[in-house]
Structures are given as structure tokens and as C-alpha cells.
Amino acid sequence: MHDIADGSVARLIEEFLTDRATRKPSPHTLAAYRRDLTIVAALTGPDGTTPLPIGRVPISTLSPQVMRRAFARFAAPRATASVHRAWSTWNSFFTFLVAEGVVPGNPMPAVGRPRAPLPRPKPLRGEDTPEELLAAVARERGRQRDPWPERDLAVLALALCAGLRLSELLALRVASVAGRDGERRVDVAGKGGRPRTVPIEAAVDRVLVDYLDSRRRRFGARSVRPDSALLVDRRGAPLRRGGLQYLVESCFRRAGIGDRVPKGARLHALRHTFATRLAEDGASAAEIMRLLGHASLASSQTYIEVTAGQQRAAVRSNRTNQALANVLSGG
Template sequence: MTLSLSPALRDALERWLAERRGLDGAAENTIAAYQTDVAGFLGFIARHLGGAAGVDQIAGLTQSDLRAWMAHERGRGVAARSLARALSAVRQFVRWLAPRHGFDATVVLSARSPKYQRKLPRPLSTDAARDVLDGVAEHGQQPWVAARDTAVVTLMYGCGLRVSEALSLTGRDAAPGQVLRITGKGGRERIVPVLPAAARAIAAYTRHCPHELSAADPLFRGVRGGPLSRREVAKVMERTRLSLGLPASATPHALRHSFATHLLNAGGDLRAIQELLGHASLQSTQVYTAVDTARLMQVYNAAHPRA
């Protein structure tokens, strides 16, 4: 980092990031986002106060300093949602820093987060999800690639997995049985049931895969034998949605949204869905009730004689 920071503050930032990685089990993408957000804030404070930023400068921050930072970020085009994320990272860092250096962090912790309209998930319809599962194999250049793509997509929709979670499976998961143990965000483990369709899709892939699937190596492989990438999964979904005439919102992550929404529509318990998705709080899962309500209102408005 080429930041104008005091050695103590630079060391504190590095130790905080190391703890997030080691103790919290944060993913590398999360660590990179934390580093970018907090480093950007500290860099602004150094320029704003006219010198190297140190612990004393952080301890003496005022609401005016924080408003100046947020105004600067909005002025360079940072969206409210991204700024709220950055402020959350800054709060976490300062909350960690304050007791170690004996200052009151109230000013930073009480800073108001910018308001933004949270986007609702955009799941596929049940028919569209079925079409994706049936149609994804048509674009595989080789039979084993077609079987692989079907297995990945079936897992994401049938088990509610994130792309990263599906791609983190190893050869020891080649015969999952009735459940899979998944390590998700923040190192949180959860047990998800494996539908027979998903088990059959994995079995078909492992029978056709030309690469050795040892227990410790990635289960899903690219054409040359290396780990299958997120980008390739995105390409698979893109080709499939274009062939089916589905909207651009039909992404790999939309399969996870579809899993949750379809379970909820079928009468699934919200708390159980939270556990299946691996959400840390019920609030994250409750967004799917808003999707259900929004869809209900669309039907109501279309059918009501006075709409």
C-alpha cells in the first residue's frame, strides 16, 4: 500500500486484516474489499488533514471529517450502496482499533450510513429454472463438459449454493450421499440436503470426466484439467439464457435466488431457508418475502378490474 500512514496505523491495518482472515475466516475477496475500502478512507483522511494519518488522527475524527469523506466519495461517482459498504468496513476497523489504543470510537460508529434502495433478488420462474437444467447440456463441446455443466447448475439450483461454494467442492464430494457439508461466507459451515437429481448429475459427471478426481483436488474441472472458473460458469449460463430467450438477470447467482424463492412459494419455513442458504441473519433471508409480495402485487394489479 502506498498510503501516507504512520507506521503504527499501517501495522494496525495489516493486523486487523490478518485477524479477519485468520479468526473470522473471511474469504480473500472479502479481505480485498476491506483493504480497498479502509485504505481509501485512510488515504482521504491523510489528504484531508494535510499529513500522514496516524492513530491520533483517527481518534480525533469529527462528524465533519466523515461527511467530507462521504461527500468526496459521492462526488467521484461512488454509489450509495458501495459507500454504505465502505463505511461498514471503516466502522469495523475503528471498532477494533479503539480499545487497543484507548480512544472513544463513538463518532465513527455513530456515523449515518447513506440510504439506498436495496435491489430485490430476481429469481427465475419455475419453468425457466427447469428449462435451464434441461438445456445447459446442449452447449457443452464434449459429453463430459455437458455433464459437468449440468452438475454445477443442478447443484446451485437444487442446493442453493453460491458459485464459489459449488466450485470449492473436492473429489471427496463426488459421492455426496444425502447431504453435503458446505463452508460458506465467514467460514460458516452448514449441512444441505442433496436432491436425487443433483446426486445423479454429479455421478454422470464423474463417470465421464477424463481427469483424475482425487479427494483433495477440485471436483469440477476446466477443459485442460485445472479448476473450473467462475467466469466459465458465467459463460455457460450466458449461452443457456440466450438460447432460451431469458433476461440478463438469469445469472449463476439467480439460481440460488430461485432455490430460495421457490422453496418459500411452496410453503418453506423462513428460518429453515436461512439455514439452507447459510445466511448469518434472518434479515438477509427476509428479502425473499419481499420478492414474493412484489410478485403477488403484480398479479393483483394485472387482474383487478379497477387496476
């Protein structure tokens, strides 16, 4: 059992971040943890006007009342999403401290938490943009140093036609593509350890077959063993996160659609395009949830709500509706 009275918040934050680092979060995520913990900890003083040096804040002073005051001060100038993220970070921090025997309980359930807004979908902009992207990448360009259109097209097809996340694409094996003709599928290791199966149609299957054939020609038959990574770089090594992001961005540039990719979306814009088109074509929220591997129906429902809003905007812009509005207004 740790000595609660001698445990400074600063030291315990470092222990918590060390524990989190073993789970391999991104540097951005670790920086966000540190920022949320240190900023709120500095607001735990009695008046909140002078930030406290957190090296002098003992963990034993962070009662539910103190944390409520600190979060009220933290929330005042910030957006809901930022407050929700900080609450979750502190909840994880105290859960860690309870497990380590540093504190007897977690005060965060007594601290109000705003409901996190669901992120808005960010599909590619433009009705025919996905088709333009696929067509451009399928054409081998002479100015590329080492063109591999079969591989690039396979990446885009899996994201645009199966809705896979970046991490899911990287986790695919050659054997992940399975099933008989007419019943082909991709077995996906989904987020949060939730496996799922996504059906693929004949066109996607053909793209993958062409890609694997091209890989055999480049690296030999041993390169496409069932347990090999499905997606590899131009040296035959498994693609990594940065390499896959760069590949997708280069596809956007080659297709000339960079201005139609929502800021910060990158590969996720392809997944959102898949889901948005499902909604536009009448898929239910439950179907979208299963295909995308969402943890909750609410995440899937956002695609249907966005589509419904777009449909209403289109109807509103119809010239006949506008003419009727003018008649009613006496114009």
C-alpha cells in the same frame, strides 16, 4: 507501543492494508478499503472545504468529534450503503490500531452509522428460464471445443437446486456429497465458517453421479478420490474462481438467456433463483435461512417480501380488479 504522536494516518493505512492482504481479499475489496480510508481522512480538517494531505494527519488528532464531522461531510452526497461500508472500514481500521497499541481506543462507536439496506434478490428473469438453461446445457453442442455437459450441468444443478455460493462450490470435495439413497446431501463449508447440510433430491444426485462417471473416463479413477476437488476444469485441475465464473457465463450464452441475467449477478443469480423459488413454494424465512446459510433471518426474509410483492402485483394486474376499479371511479 508505537509513538502515537508520530504516526501519520497515511502510513498506518498502509500497515492496515498489508494486514488485510494476508487474508486474501479481492483486489476490488482492498481498493475499496483504501478509498474509504483516504477520502474520510482527507475530510478531517477543521473546515472540511480543503482536503488535507493525509501524510500530514497524525492519528492522535482523530478524536470522536473529528470523526463525526468527517463522516457528516462524507455522508452528505453519498448513498446509505456507501456510508455504512466506509464506517465499517474505519471501525476495522481503528480496531487494528488498538490491537497494535497505536491508539488507546476506537472512536467509531461514537460516530453515527446508518442502517445498511439489505440487498435485493437478483434471480434469473422469466418463469421458465431455469428450465431452459438446464435443458440447453444438458445438450452437447458440437461447436464447443471440448464439450463437457455433465460437468457444466453439475455446476448449474448445485447452484440452482442447492443454492451454493461460488466460494462454497469451489470448496466442495468429492466426499462432500454423502448420505444413503433417499437421504442424499451436500456438506457445505459455509460463509464465515458456518458449516451446513443441504439435502439433494434424486435428480441432482443423478447429475452428480453422471458427472463423476464422465470424469473417471476422462482422467482415471484416481481423479475422483474422496479428498479431490468436486469441480475441476477440462485438464482435471480444481476449478478456480475465474474459471467457474467463465463457465457459468458460457452456459448463459449457450442457452441464449444472457438478457435475463441481472447485471452483476452471474452465478449468484442462480442462488437467488433457488431462494426465490423456495419462497414462492411456501418455505418459511427460517427454512430459507438454514438452507442458504444466512447469518440473520432478515436476509432470508427479503426473498419472502419480494415474492409477496410480486404476488400483489400480479393480483393488481388482473383484469377483473381493473374493471372493478373502473366501476368505482365511474368509468
